[in-house]
Amino acid sequence: xxxxxxxxxxxxxxxxxxxxxxxxxxxxxxxxxxxxxxxxxxxxxxxxxxxxxxxxxxxxxxxxxxxxxxxxxxxxxxxxxxxxxxxxxxxxxxxxxxxxxxxxxxxxxxxxxxxxxxxxxxxxxxxxxxxxxxxxxxxxxxxxxxxxxxxxxxxxxxxxxxxxxxxxxxxxxxxxxxxxxxxxxxxxxxxxxxxxxxxxxxxxxxxxxxxxxxxxxxxxxxxxxxxxxxxxxxxxxxxxxxxxxxxxxxxxxxxxxxxxxxxxxxxxxxxxxxxxxxxxxxxxxxxxxxxxxxxxxxxxxxxxxxxxxxxxxxxxxxxxxxxxxxxxxxxxxxxxxxxxxxxxxxxxxxxxxxxxxxxxxxxxxxxxxxxxxxxxxxxxxxxxxxxxxxxxxxxxxxxxxxxxxxxxxxxxxxxxxxxxxxxxxxxxxxxxxxxxxxxxxxxxxxxxxxxxxxxxxxxxxxxxxxxxxxxxxxxxxxxxxxxxxxxxxxxxxxxxxxxxxxxxxxxxxxxxxxxxxxxxxxxxxxxxxxxxxxxxxxxxxxxxxxxxxxxxxxxxxxxxxxxxxxxxxxxxxxxxxxxxxxxxxxxxxxxxxxxxxxxxxxxxxxxxxxxxxxxxxxxxxxxxxxxxxxxxxxxxxxxxxxxxxxxxxxxxxxxxxxxxxxxxxxxxxxxxxxxxxxxxxxxxxxxx
Amino acid sequence: xxxxxxxxxxxxxxxxxxxxxxxxxxxxxxxxxxxxxxxxxxxxxxxxxxxxxxxxxxxxxxxxxxxxxxxxxxxxxxxxxxxxxxxxxxxxxxxxxxxxxxxxxxxxxxxxxxxxxxxxxxxxxxxxxxxxxxxxxxxxxxx
Numbered sequence: 091x092x093x094x095x096x097x098x099x100x101x102x103x104x105x106x107x108x109x110x111x112x113x114x115x116x117x118x119x120x121x122x123x124x125x126x127x128x129x130x131x132x133x134x135x136x137x138x139x140x141x142x143x144x145x146x147x148x149x150x151x152x153x154x155x156x157x158x159x160x161x162x163x164x165x166x167x168x169x170x171x172x173x174x175x176x177x178x179x180x181x182x183x184x185x186x187x188x189x190x191x192x193x194x195x196x197x198x199x200x201x202x203x204x205x206x207x208x209x210x211x212x213x214x215x216x217x218x219x220x221x222x223x224x225x226x227x228x229x230x231x232x233x234x235x236x237x238x239x240x241x242x243x244x245x246x247x248x249x250x251x252x253x254x255x256x257x258x259x260x261x262x263x264x265x266x267x268x269x270x271x272x273x274x275x276x277x278x279x280x281x282x283x284x285x286x287x288x289x290x291x292x293x294x295x296x297x298x299x300x301x302x303x304x305x306x307x308x309x310x311x312x313x314x315x316x317x318x319x320x321x322x323x324x325x326x327x328x329x330x331x332x333x334x335x336x337x338x339x340x341x342x343x344x345x346x347x348x349x350x351x352x353x354x355x356x357x358x359x360x361x362x363x364x365x366x367x368x369x370x371x372x373x374x375x376x377x378x379x380x381x382x383x384x385x386x387x388x389x390x391x392x393x394x395x396x397x398x399x400x401x402x403x404x405x406x407x408x409x410x411x412x413x414x415x416x417x418x419x420x421x422x423x424x425x426x427x428x429x430x431x432x433x434x435x436x437x438x439x440x441x442x443x444x445x446x447x448x449x450x451x452x453x454x455x456x457x458x459x460x461x462x463x464x465x466x467x468x469x470x471x472x473x474x475x476x477x478x479x480x481x482x483x484x485x486x487x488x489x490x491x492x493x494x495x496x497x498x499x500x501x502x503x504x505x506x507x508x509x510x511x512x513x514x515x516x517x518x519x520x521x522x523x524x525x526x527x528x529x530x531x532x533x534x535x536x537x538x539x540x541x542x543x544x545x546x547x548x549x550x551x552x553x554x555x556x557x558x559x560x561x562x563x564x565x566x567x568x569x570x571x572x573x574x575x576x577x578x579x580x581x582x583x584x585x586x587x588x589x590x591x592x593x594x595x596x597x598x599x600x601x602x603x604x605x606x607x608x609x610x611x612x613x614x615x616x617x618x619x620x621x622x623x624x625x626x627x628x629x630x631x632x633x634x635x636x637x638x639x640x641x642x643x644x645x646x647x648x649x650x651x652x653x654x655x656x657x658x659x660x661x662x663x664x665x666x667x668x669x670x671x672x673x674x675x676x677x678x679x680x681x682x683x684x685x686x687x688x689x690x691x692x693x694x695x696x697x698x699x700x701x702x703x704x705x706x707x708x709x710x711x712x713x714x715x716x717x718x719x720x721x722x723x724x725x726x727x728x729x730x731x732x733x734x735x736x737x738x739x740x741x742x743x744x745x746x747x748x749x750x751x752x753x754x755x756x757x758x759x760x761x762x763x764x765x766x767x768x769x770x771x772x773x774x775x776x777x778x
Numbered sequence: 779x780x781x782x783x784x785x786x787x788x789x790x791x792x793x794x795x796x797x798x799x800x801x802x803x804x805x806x807x808x809x810x811x812x813x814x815x816x817x818x819x820x821x822x823x824x825x826x827x828x829x830x831x832x833x834x835x836x837x838x839x840x841x842x843x844x845x846x847x848x849x850x851x852x853x854x855x856x857x858x859x860x861x862x863x864x865x866x867x868x869x870x871x872x873x874x875x876x877x878x879x880x881x882x883x884x885x886x887x888x889x890x891x892x893x894x895x896x897x898x899x900x901x902x903x904x905x906x907x908x909x910x911x912x913x914x915x916x917x918x919x920x921x
Contacts, residue, residue, distance in 0.1 A: 567872055570893060571792045577898060578799060 122169055125313075128320035129162040135327025139278060143331060150200030151327075154282075157193025158323070160186045172307075179247040191254035194286060194323075195261050201279065202265040207396070214392055215348050216261055218385035222351035223260050224253040225378020229358060231297045232371030238301040248300045252293040258286035264347045281326030289319035345389070352382045428504065428520040431511075434481035436460040436474075439515065448522045450497030466493035466501050480508055481516050491523065503527050558616035562609045569609060573602035604735075611737035615722065618667065618744045625749075627772065628665045630702070631658035634691060637672035641680075648687055650680050655692035659700050661769045667745045668769075672704075674742045675765050679706035681732055683762075699751065699768045707762040716755055742767075781809045785835035787819040787852065788812065788870070789845055793893070797839065800904040811835065816847025820855055823862050838867045839907075840887075853887055868907065 136158045140151035164186025171183060180188070204212060228235075228249055235245050262283050292315035299305035299312075307313070359375040422429055422442050431440035438457050445456055449464070456464075465473045469492035480487050486509035493501040503526075508518035576598045584592055631654070638645065638652060645652070661668075672691075680687045683706060690705040711719060711726070718724050722740040746753045746767045753767040784801075788794050794812050801808050811832070813819050819840070822829040838856070842849035849869060856862045869887045891903050 570872070571790075574796050574900060575792070578796070581898075 122165075122172060122307075124317045125320070126162075126165050126169065128317045128324070129158070129165045132320045132324035132327070133158045133162050135324030137327070139327035139329075139331065146203070147201055147331065150197045153193050153200060154197035154323075157190040157197060160193060161190035161320070164190070178241065179244040180250075184247050184250075188250060188254055191251075191258060194282075195254075195257045198258060198262045198279075198282065198286070199265060201282075202262070204265065211389065211393065211396075212265060214385070214389040215345060216264060218382040218389070219260055219264055219348045219351055220257050221385065222348060222355055222378055222382045223256050225374055225381070226351070226355055226358060227252040227256055227294060227297075229362070229371045229374045229378070230294070231301060232374055233368050234298040234301040236368050236370050239303060240301065245301060248297050252290070252297045255286075255290040255293045259283060259290050260347075262286065267347055275332055277329040278326045278331045281322050281329055285319045285322030285324075285326060287319075288315050288322060292316055292319065345386070348382065348386055348389075352379065352386070355379050355382065428522070430518045430520070432461060432477070432516040432518060434478075434514065434516065436462055436477075448496070448502060449494060464494050466495065469493050477508075477516060481510050481514070483510055486510075487518075555616050558612055562613040562616065565609050566606075566613075569602065569605055572598075573606060576602050608735045608737070611735045611741070614670075615737050615741045615744065618670070618741045618748070625662050625664055627660050628663050628668055629658070629660050630668065630693065630700075630769075633665060633668045634658060634672050637669045637676060640669075640673060641676060644677065644680055648680050648683075650683075650687035650689060652676065652689045652691065655690065658691070658693050658702075659695070660772065661700055662772055663749050663769060667749075671742050671745050671767065674738045675704045678738060679704065679708055679763075681734070682706075682727075683708035695771065696768070699770050701766055701768050703764050703766050705758050705762065705764040707758070707760075710757055710761055711755060711763050713757065719755070720753070781807045783809045783833055783836045784811065784839060785819065785822060785837070786810060786812045786839045787814075787816065787844060787849065788839070788841045789814045789843075790841070793841070793870075796900060797904070800901045803901055804904045804907075806904060806907065809833075815845045816849065816852040819844075819852050820847070823856065823865070824859075835865060837907075838865055839870055839891075840867055841870045843872075 133155070136151060136155045140148060140155050143151045164183040167181070167186060168183040171177065171181065199212075199216075231249060231252070235249055238245050238248075240248070262279075292312050296305060296310075296312050299310070305312075355375055355378050359372065359379065362372050362375060425442055426444055428444040428448060429442045430438050430445065432438050437459075438461055441453055441456055443453075445451070446453060449456070462470055462474055473492050476487055476490055479485075486507070488507050490506040490508075491503055492506070494504055496502055501524075502522050503524045504520040505523045506518055506520050508516055511517050576595065580595050580599050584595065587595075634654065644650070676689055679689045685707065688707045691702070692705075693700050693702045695701075715726055719726065720739050720743040723736045724740075725734065725736040743753050746769070750770045751768040753765065755763050755765045758764045786794060786797055788797065798810060801810065811822065813822050818829075819838070821827070822832045823835070823838075825832050840849045840852060844852070853867055853869070856865065856867060866889075867887050868889045868891055870891050870893050872893055891907070893900065893903075
């Protein structure tokens, strides 16, 4: 819609101008029509470019659009002047066209991408360049201006045209030479540059003609150039706009253009001086040369300062880097771990001192041969495979172990962590684990030995129990015969034989009784301890009561007093066996007491278990025998004094130990003995 | 009082005599028949040769360790035989432990008597046997 509208506006304005000129009676001025149309085309093209431009170029195109609109406005004013008569220059049309030149100059610096640093220096270079070209252009027309019949303001206005318009291509070329972009990548910029060049050339040629009065609008071949220039600028607007990337700054050539212009200025000055040109032309050139030289010197100063800052910064960065490197190198060297960098070709490229310490080779020896040569032949294949996998970017190696041959021919076990770096080298850290492995192996062996011993012990224990069971069981049978008949003899024949026979029968009965007690106890011992799976929660207070009930006769006979301190806990165990523990300990306490037995039972919680104590006021146990009393068949007193088989405490000990506890005794505070035994607390208590 | 007819299955002559002595001393009025192995015991009970004329015992005292056929087997066969099932069988064991083991087989023994090591104890056992007998006064075949 916009384009149709624009075309309609162009056609309408062309028609309007045709009618106006016809009505005015003047000859059709083809040039003004073509200029107007070219101006409209330029505005449309630049507007289109602005719409499509990438964000960073939009501003440049906006400025160019403003310039183009100013140009069209100036053209409209010119057309009006053509009808109503021209006021003195500089008039509105002149100002519009000057504005176009200035806007376009600013726009092209925006359109050409550059780094901030390049822009800074380019601004410094642009100024001498513009001064130089301006001086040159002015000098070229200086004689014409000096001799012109026009009033001074018109002469200055005439000189301003080439000076302003030449700045557009000059600035553009300089930006391109200054290393910004490759021009051929942007048809838009090529078109704009060509357009600006054509316009600048037109004005450079036009100014002397205007000054000496030889130019007639509509009759000069120069008129076509402006149309062409504007069409090119407009075409640039419609051309594709690739995104442009600025290149690295190239300072080598950026000063070439100002320098070359300076040289040209000097050359022209020489030619003018020799040919005797006017003073004003020479003064213009000399002034230009002085200004350019001063500006170039300033540029040199700025660049030098920039360079110096850059060098300082670089030096600081280098120092910091060297510092870091030294730190890393120090760590690398003092590490007790063996650190290395290896090339995927199979050689070490960097090693720390730990390598020589562990393996005994010099660093050169290690670096000069493929590391696989040092690896134990049995480990070589997997080492190479793993190193290959790591260097190809596989997962980092952790805890890989292999053997390296030391200089003395022994092999050291190394444990590796390694990974590939971004530089493709393998970074590795190894630790000598030879001693660790040896210890681990020794530990494993010791462990295995211990396990075998434990199994043996278990078997021998089981054998012993089996033996005790069979022995007591099978002994019981013949004993029963002996015992029964000795008793029968005793019952039937006591008093019928002589006194000696009675005595002998008595001995036999006594022996048989003791043997029976022994065998019963031995059998009980062999069966004590039970199996762990039948354990249940047992109230030890109730168990104690049960054991007291079964000892009732003895307790009454001896008038024994049993007291319980506080509550007795609930424990895990086999009820009948725990009853036997209490029964044995209390029976012992009564048995080994010459006075009235007083027995005290208590329990305290102690580190996940319960410690029970049974204290008596008995005859006490010599500390030297505190261990012995728990051994089977061990007795401390004669049978005549205290009867018994010597198995009771062994059974007690066995039960307690099978329950996961311990039993021991110690002298009581005043007299007597305290037996302590522990039983594991219930799981929730232990946890609490 | 009619004598109790007892079949004692026991291979140890010492135990046979001991049983006889204690029954006598306990004044148990009895008629004691003795066989020395399991096969004979079953033959006696079933009146098979050479026990064609054997009386039906009122009670069987059965040792466990028997030659040829163990007490366990005898008991099992007795309890499987409808004609013999109702005769009370009392198992004589050497130890309490053995009684426990045996009880687990649950073969239908009516009682266990642990053979005591001392004579007086055995005497007590035999006396209790009489008490046991009186409780079973209405035994099959004797009503």
